[in-house]
Amino acid sequence: MLFTLFRRLLLIGINLFLLSLVSFAIFMRDPANQVFARPHIYSGYIDYVSNLLDGDLGITYNGGERLLSVILTVLPPTLELCFIAILLGLLFGIPLGLIGAFKRKQFTGKAISAISSLGMSLPIFWIAPILLYLAAVYHWEISAVGQTNLLYDIRPITGFAVIDVWFMDVPYQTKVMQNVLQHLALPSLVLMISPTMEITKIVQQRAEWVMSQNYVKFANTRGLGIFNILRHYILRNTMPLLIPHLPRLITFILAQCMLIEGTFAWPGIGRWIIDALSLQDYNAIAAGVIVIGLFIMMINLLTELLTLVLDPFGKKGWYAR
Template sequence: MIFSFFRHLLLLCITLLIISLISYVILMRDPLNSVLATPHFYSGYLFYVRSLLQGDFGISYNGGESLKDLILTVLPPTLELCFSAILLAILFGIPLGLLGATHSKHFIGKTIRTASVLGLSMPVFWLAPILLYFSATQGWEISAIGQYNLLYEIKPITGFPIIDVWFINEPYRIKIIQNVLQHLVLPTLVLMILPTMEIIRIVQQRAEFLFEQNYIKVAATKGWSQWKVLRKHILRNTLPLIIPQMTRLFTLVIAQCMLVEGTFGWPGIGRWLIDAVGVQDYNSISAGIIVIGLCIIIVNLCVEIITFILDPLNKKGWYAR
């Protein structure tokens, strides 16, 4: 287990090294930062890494604001969308996948399987403006831009309006909560499509495989109800497969979130980075790459820890390697 731990630690260090090098190369594209590479390229890199370890990301050339403060402002809205989309994907994907597996030979199962394939190939940057236009023309209240109506004031405590809104002591707090949820619904529904279809595909394929196993057939001959078979055998052997996929799903969702934030006027890190690219603010671009890479690494680390705790086979693998 000690050897496997140090192997994971080495891979983590290599990943951080690669991300920092990419960020430093982007930073050096700005002529004003070329002084860091004197007298040697690596001396500037060491200074850059030392600044990052101290939490100093520098300043934005588009306004001169501290990048650390800007990131703490734009990162929570993006994470709010990502986690909301993944949570809804889990809540809808698992039941639909099980439904498709239990009716695999019928029209329902084939429809769910086909829909999961089509959903995985659907471009959200094309779907987002269509849904926004359709909801606006139909007069739906969820056709909203931004995080909430600017007429309301939400004091930033955690940076997540969906959490901070509960700490407001105003007589119209229910209206503010309703407004925040209305703004959150449409982008979340768009972003949850891909992870939902991926979870449906994983759950349905695994459940269909398990239904063909002999111990499942024996349980059915004993008179077990379908719900009991699902609860005792199918779920216990299917859900552990979803946990290792969370890192990949989070990466896909955050990438799509960066594409649709501009459509919904969402003040997240994706929209901020696109604006930085437009004005060639290389300081902001390099800092954004570091932050997004760290988010994915942290999520991957949490997923590996949860998998290590919950999956006995994976735990044995750590000791056997």
């Protein structure tokens, strides 16, 4: 077990080192930062990493603000979209996958399988402007862009508008909640398409395999109800399989979110990095790379810990390796 723990820590250290190298290479693209390369680039890299460990990401050339405070402002809106999209994907994908498995020989099951395969290949950056155009033309209430209406002043406590709105003490709080959900609906619906389709396919394939096992057939011949079979056999052997897929799904949703933030005028980190690219603000780009890389690494680590807690074979594997 100690060897496995050491190997995991070593991999995390290597990833952090490579991430810092990429960030430093972007940082050095700015001629104003060439002073870090004196007297040689190695000392400059050490100084750069020391500043990162102290929480000093530098300043942005677009306004001169501290990058750490700017990132703490633009990162939560992106995470808000990502988490809501993955939650909606789980809420819709799991039931669809189970229905497709139970009706696998019928038209419904085959249709769900075909739609899930097709939905995984849909280009989100193409769907987003089309849905926004349709919502505006047909006057849908969810055709709003941005995170909230500028008339409402929501004090940022957590950075998640859907949470911070509950801390408002104003007589029109219900109206503000409705406005936040209207702004959140359309980008969330666009982002949930790919994870919903992929979760549906994973659950359907796994549930079909479980239902083909002898112990499920035996339980069925004993007259055990469909809901008991679903609870005792199918769900227990299907849900844990989704956990290792969560880092990849969240990373994929994060990349898609960064692509469509400009379409919906969402004040997230993706739109902020694209603006930094257009302004050649290499300090901001380097800081954004560091933050996104750390977030992905943290999600992978949390998933591994969750798998270790929930999967008995994973615990044995730590000792066996």
